[in-house]
Amino acid sequence: MTISRTRVLFWIVLATVFCTIANALPPTHVIHEKRDRVLSEWRSVGQPKPESLLLVRIGLKQNNLHRANEYLLDVSHPQSSNYGKYWSADRIIDTFSPSDHTIALARAWLIESGISDARISLNRNKGWLELVATAKEAEELLHTQYFQYWNAQTGQSVLICEQYHVPHGIQDHIDYIEPGIRLPAFQQQQPFLHKRDNILIHGASGQMHLPDSDNPDVLTSLGCDKLITPDCIRAMYKIPLATKSHPQNSLGIFQEDNYFHAEDLDLFFENQTTNIPPGTRPLEAMIANADGGGSPSKFGLESALDLQVAYPIVHPQTITVYQTNDHLDAQDSSRGFLDSFLNAIDGSYCTDCASKHCGDGKRANPNPSSESDSRVLCGIYKPANVISISYGGPEQNFPVPYQRRQCNEYMKLGLQGVSVLFASGDNGVAGHDGCLGPSQDIFSPTFPAKSVPTPHNMVLMKVNITTSSCPYVTSVGGTKVLPEHTPSEPESALYNSDGKNILSSGGGFSNVFQAPSYQEAAISKYFATSNPNYPFYEGNWTSGGDSGLYNRLGRGYPDVAAVADNIALWYEGKFGHTGGTSASTPIFAAIINRIVDERLAIGKGPLGFLNPVLYDNEWALNDIVDGSNPGCGTEGFTAAVGWDPVTGLGTPDYEKMSQLFLDLP
Numbered sequence: 131m132t133i134s135r136t137r138v139l140f141w142i143v144l145a146t147v148f149c150t151i152a153n154a155l156p157p158t159h160v161i162h163e164k165r166d167r168v169l170s171e172w173r174s175v176g177q178p179k180p181e182s183l184l185l186v187r188i189g190l191k192q193n194n195l196h197r198a199n200e201y202l203l204d205v206s207h208p209q210s211s212n213y214g215k216y217w218s219a220d221r222i223i224d225t226f227s228p229s230d231h232t233i234a235l236a237r238a239w240l241i242e243s244g245i246s247d248a249r250i251s252l253n254r255n256k257g258w259l260e261l262v263a264t265a266k267e268a269e270e271l272l273h274t275q276y277f278q279y280w281n282a283q284t285g286q287s288v289l290i291c292e293q294y295h296v297p298h299g300i301q302d303h304i305d306y307i308e309p310g311i312r313l314p315a316f317q318q319q320q321p322f323l324h325k326r327d328n329i330l331i332h333g334a335s336g337q338m339h340l341p342d343s344d345n346p347d348v349l350t351s352l353g354c355d356k357l358i359t360p361d362c363i364r365a366m367y368k369i370p371l372a373t374k375s376h377p378q379n380s381l382g383i384f385q386e387d388n389y390f391h392a393e394d395l396d397l398f399f400e401n402q403t404t405n406i407p408p409g410t411r412p413l414e415a416m417i418a419n420a421d422g423g424g425s426p427s428k429f430g431l432e433s434a435l436d437l438q439v440a441y442p443i444v445h446p447q448t449i450t451v452y453q454t455n456d457h458l459d460a461q462d463s464s465r466g467f468l469d470s471f472l473n474a475i476d477g478s479y480c481t482d483c484a485s486k487h488c489g490d491g492k493r494a495n496p497n498p499s500s501e502s503d504s505r506v507l508c509g510i511y512k513p514a515n516v517i518s519i520s521y522g523g524p525e526q527n528f529p530v531p532y533q534r535r536q537c538n539e540y541m542k543l544g545l546q547g548v549s550v551l552f553a554s555g556d557n558g559v560a561g562h563d564g565c566l567g568p569s570q571d572i573f574s575p576t577f578p579a580k581s582v583p584t585p586h587n588m589v590l591m592k593v594n595i596t597t598s599s600c601p602y603v604t605s606v607g608g609t610k611v612l613p614e615h616t617p618s619e620p621e622s623a624l625y626n627s628d629g630k631n632i633l634s635s636g637g638g639f640s641n642v643f644q645a646p647s648y649q650e651a652a653i654s655k656y657f658a659t660s661n662p663n664y665p666f667y668e669g670n671w672t673s674g675g676d677s678g679l680y681n682r683l684g685r686g687y688p689d690v691a692a693v694a695d696n697i698a699l700w701y702e703g704k705f706g707h708t709g710g711t712s713a714s715t716p717i718f719a720a721i722i723n724r725i726v727d728e729r730l731a732i733g734k735g736p737l738g739f740l741n742p743v744l745y746d747n748e749w750a751l752n753d754i755v756d757g758s759n760p761g762c763g764t765e766g767f768t769a770a771v772g773w774d775p776v777t778g779l780g781t782p783d784y785e786k787m788s789q790l791f792l793d794l795p
Contacts, residue, residue: 155273160301163529164293165311168279172313175280178289180266184276188236188259189305189535190228198541199646201225202602205545206739207648208746214735214795216547219476219509226542227256232303239300243271254508265289268309272296276309288313306531313527355611357707359698360402360442363717365617366693369443369724369784371405376730380413380448381440381723382514383716384471386521387455388430390437391702398438398700406441412449415511417474432520434701435708436716440518443720447727450514468521472539475513476546513548515726515736518719520553520712525575525599525642526566533642537600544602544739549726551719551740552600553711554607554688554778555636556624558761559680565762573638573680573762575599575687599640601649604740605687606715607777608635608694609754623757623769623776624694624709633709634759635691637767637775639684646685648742652773653686660770679762689741691754691777692717721782725791737791744779748772750790751780 178184194201204212217225233252236259240250245267251260265276272294280287289309296304306312354362363369396408433451440449454470525533540550555561559573566572599605608624611617624635639645645653667678692714696707726736737743744751754777759766767775 155295158297158299159273159295160298161293162296162301162304163306163311163531165290165529167526168313171283172279172281172288174277175287176278178265178276178278180264182265184263184265184268184289184309186261186263186268186271187308188240189307189531190232190236190257190259191303191305192226192228192257192538194225195538198538199601202541202544202739203648203742205547207742208794214547214738216735216738217545219546222542222545223255226538228303233259235300235303239297240271245271272307279313305535306529310529312529312532352617354617355613355615356696357698358611358693358696360439362611362617363439363443363693366611366621367717367721367782367784369721372443372445372447372724372727374727374731375446375448376727379723379727379730380450380514381444381716381720382450382452382517383412383436383440383719384452384468384517384519384521385430385433385436385454387428387453388432389428389453390433390451391429393703394429394434394700395437397703397705399441401700401705402438402698403442403445406445410441410445412437412451415450415452415474417452417454417470417511429702431699431701431708432712435697435699435713436518436520438699439697439713440716440720443717444723444727447723450511452511452517468519468536473508474511476509476539476543513543513546514723515547516549516551516719516723517543518551518716520715525640526561530642533600537602537643540600541602547736547738549604549719549722549737549740550602551604551606551715551722553636553715554605554691556608556633556694556710557636558625558632558634558759559638559764559766560761570762572678575638575640575642575684599643599685599687601643601646601685601741602739604718604744605689605778606711606718607637607688607691607759608709608711608714609691609757609777609781610693610695610709612756620752620756621693621754621781623691623754623759624711624714625757625760626695626709627760632760633695634761634766635688635694635757635776636711637686637688637759637777639681639686639775641681641684643685644683646741648745649686649773652745652748652779655772656686656770656774657682659772660768660774662767664764679764686773686775688775688778689744690718690751690779691781693781718782721784721787724784725788728788728792732792734792734795743790743794745773747790748779750783750786752783753780 201217204210205215205217207213233256237247237250240259240261241247245261245263249261249263252258253260263271269275272291274291274294276289276291278287278289290311290313291309292311294307294310296307352359352362352365354366364371390412392411395411399406399408399410437449437451452471452475454468543550559565561575564570609621610624610626612619612622615621624633626633662680664680665678666680666682668683669681688711694711694714695709697709697713699706699708701708722737722740729735729737753771754769754774755771756769757776758768759776769776773779
């Protein structure tokens with residue numbers, strides 16, 4: 131009996147040894163990505179069954195990205211002879227598609243690994259190879275192990291690995307592979323990625339009876355230091371009443387499973403405007419799983435805030451809401467942050483298959499019963515000329531290759547003439563997860579931008595995150611009207627505190643993206659005239675350790691700002707007020723959309739990427755020189771003359787900005 135047990139043990143050990151040798155990493159392979167942390171709300175709950183089906187997506191390195199800044203400035207800089215001569219989606223595909231050599235190398239690797247050519251699909255923009263594989267096949271292909279992670283706060287489950295490997299010879303041809311090391315960006319009911327539906331109730335009726343007037347005497351007596359109404363915003367930024375609407379112009383607003391409540395919108399129109407009739411509704415562009423939000427549980431503060439600050443500025447222009455439900459598909463980690471949205475509006479981004487490589491035009495689908503996963507979303511909606519977005523996540527929670535690839539997609543939208551604005555956040559120099567480094571004192575930027583509307587009584591104030599660290603978007607910070615000040619007096623940087631939590635304009639310097647050329651002079655001026663008294667490092671914070679608090683070489687944000695405190699709002703049938711850069715972003719975007727309307731009326735085109743023009747014409751904005759954005763146990767950065775990492779270049783002046791942009795080709 132003893133001999134029998136010994137023999138059994140021997141064969142078990144021997145089989146284990148052979149299995150280990152068979153699965154050992156060959157010398158031809160190297161680590162491509164490795165995860166260094168998992169957020170505390172996620173925990174491993176086991177491994178997938180070997181026969182489980184996965185959608186494997188291989189992001190191929192694109193061509194000509196070293197010239198991306200050159201290309202974008204060529205159509206965006208006011209001194210360029212090609213200003214406003216935007217690119218088509220096909221030209222973008224032709225310019226940036228991976229080389230045939232890159233595609234062939236990646237395909238050959240898959241075939242040599244036992245994947246038949248018939249199972250491999252090439253996406254329309256030629257940037258992705260896709261296949262459906264079993265978990266066992268994917269693990270053997272990438273020499274990794276997948277684990278199921280469960281989110282204790284949301285109940286969501288996602289499949290990721292700690293690290294994965296690729297052959298050394300193709301490493302330089304691949305950005306990243308999914309499922310990989312990235313946790314999903316949207317996490318349902320996650321405080322820093324889900325809109326907090328709390329506001330401080332201000333009054334019983336909310337009936338304002340304020341005239342839609344351009345009379346300065348009327349507009350300066352509105353009590354805007356206590357409550358920001360539509361008339362306050364018009365007075366502060368010299369916005370005339372709109373009377374026309376171009377049929378090819380509609381303000382775009384992105385929402386993630388956050389729907390407007392028609393009754394709240396009508397209460398707002400009835401009580402706080404006189405020129406917008408009840409029943410006015412945005413156009414709804416439903417994407418993937420978006421269902422219209424019929425359930426009251428889906429009515430959100432974010433949607434209410436966006437529409438109620440934007441409508442009085444743009445009406446009678448229309449608003450288009452791009453509604454997605456990506457967080458519901460978080461278990462499919464191959465679906466990235468804003469992927470469905472970009473699929474639907476950008477023909478150069480689409481993830482449907484290239485005709486010669488994918489017979490029915492549908493993407494590979496491990497779950498055929500899920501229609502939303504397989505439908506072709508390629509360019510089903512024309513992108514709005516101006517798009518406001520208030521979602522994102524901390525830079526430290528996204529792999530760098532993922533951030534860079536996502537950022538390049540906003541560059542491509544800019545090349546097509548689309549202006550993309552992101553909220554800069556409400557945590558000052560900190561992020562949702564607090565601060566970085568062993569001492570938790572290093573400033574924490576986020577990607578690409580996000581704000582959560584916050585209750586004015588400061589409850590849950592630190593759930594906000596944001597950054598517009600991507601240099602190809604316009605980041606919008608926040609301001610406030612000081613006590614006893616009128617709309618015509620200078621604003622201050624957004625900051626409020628109850629002693630425990632803060633509401634503070636997000637700003638600082640990216641740890642991923644370097645300062646772009648259009649911003650270098652502004653940043654240099656800030657350091658020369660208002661040098662922050664903090665130690666700094668040059669590069670990623672992981673290499674800086676405790677040697678500094680911020681990256682001196684990083685892309686600075688925000689670019690601009692607008693009022694973000696005491697915003698009047700109707701929500702759940704009650705009147706109140708809220709705050710955050712989720713308000714300032716659609717305000718600034720709505721102003722830009724009005725100017726685009728004026729340009730279209732005289733035969734000119736949209737404005738595209740805004741930053742080169744704004745940084746070259748600081749005179750067109752109201753410089754904010756008061757306040758700071760505290761966080762990480764510091765006073766943060768301070769507002770200063772010119773650009774600063776608190777309020778950017780300043781707040782809008784409609785008259786000056788209109789003059790500036792209408793004079794451009």
